[in-house]
Amino acid sequence: MFLTIVVPCYNEEVVLHETTKRLLLVAARLKADYAIEARILYIDDGSIDGTWSLIVRLAREDRRVAGLKLAHNAGHQHALWAGLERAVDMGDAVVSIDADLQDDPQAIVAMAEKYLQGADIVYGVRQSRQTDTLFKRQTALIYYRLLRMMGGNVVYNHADYRLMSQRAVRALLQYPERNLFIRGLVRTLGFREDTVYYDRAERFAGKSKYPLSRMLSFAWDGITSFSVRPLRIITSLGLCFILISIGVIIWALTAYASGHTLPGWTSLLISVWFVGGAILTALGIIGEYVGKIYKEVKHRPRFIVETSTGL
Known part of the structure; x- marks a missing residue:
């Protein structure tokens, strides 16, 4: 042998x-x-x-x-x-x-x-x-658990x-x-x-050739290479936002009908910032998958x- x-x-x-x-x-x-x-x-x-x-x-x-x-x-x-x-x-x-x-x-x-x-x-x-180090042990534990939650099958x-x-x-x-x-x-x-x-x-x-930034990048590659669950999470969050917005609309119409309308600048700003941040995060995750597709379709050699x- x-x-x-x-x-x-x-x-x-x-x-x-x-x-x-x-x-x-x-x-x-x-x-x-x-x-x-x-x-x-x-x-x-x-x-x-x-x-x-x-x-x-x-x-x-x-x-x-x-x-x-x-x-x-x-x-x-x-x-x-x-x-x-x-x-x-x-x-x-x-x-x-x-x-x-x-x-x-x-x-x-x-x-x-x-x-x-x-x-x-x-x-x-x-x-x-x-x-x-304690930090590395804990982050490794979090990484493996997160990867499994996202559908990755690793030992x-x-x-x-x-x-x-x-x-x-x-x-x-x-x-x-x-x-x-x-x-x-x-x-x-x-x-x-x-x-x-x-x-x-x-x-x-x-x-070590794997500082924290590189370890995080490798962890993210592992998740996005083996799971579409982040995309499904985006879909679920989108549906949640729709349900929340329906509730807010009903509340606003009820308040308007009863004559108890308030300026609501604080709630408006919070909603705009929160939804805006959620949209940018979703676009970033989708962009990561699109970037991987871009690398795959070029069929460049892995190494020379x-x-x-x-x-």
Whole structure:
């Protein structure tokens, strides 16, 4: 059996030596315990530091290491997709993991065991987030709950650390969309699934590539890529406003008929501002969906490969 470990990278020069060391230890254990040949495939997502030159050097030092360099920063999801496209023909299964070592590489061994037992998709799920700040833990909890409320089907506390069989990866690659939310797409495949739990560690070195603004943007992409419920909420709010306006009209006509009319500037201003804000919010949400349609219909390539090494 052959296994490919796909590792998207963006400005990860300071951590790649340690990442490679730990993943090669996992590869050695897989070979000794399960006769599984494992390779590492780094995807350089347009890094501006020495990430690519280091990947080239690592590939020259060990044949189990290879690399793919994208011509520009396409984003984590597109870099991961590029790795899956290249890895699908390299072996029987693919593991995706980030380079920062917050996800325990040793969990790959347990994933491989689940695969040998018949699972096509094995999710790496964070058992503990004690290394995260209280703010990050709470916002993550809110995010997962909100995504489920909006109709998104994702595994709680799972990011993009998973093992997929070759047939599962091939099925995933049939999805044509450019607005990628891979952890949501994987749940729609329908193959046999299993779970491996691990404790999330602190980042080994370097800085997080997901500040709050980017996390919020990714969360919004996840909701709008997998659910039309926000549009339905707009419809429901519109109907509520119509019912409220009918009530206000009846009240106003009754007051007029009884001769108790009041200037009502305060209520008028509040109504105008409230309804105006609601309309602008609705237009923004609709615009987000229209923007996604715009990206899809252009059919631009998800990424462009500049060069490779060790492949």
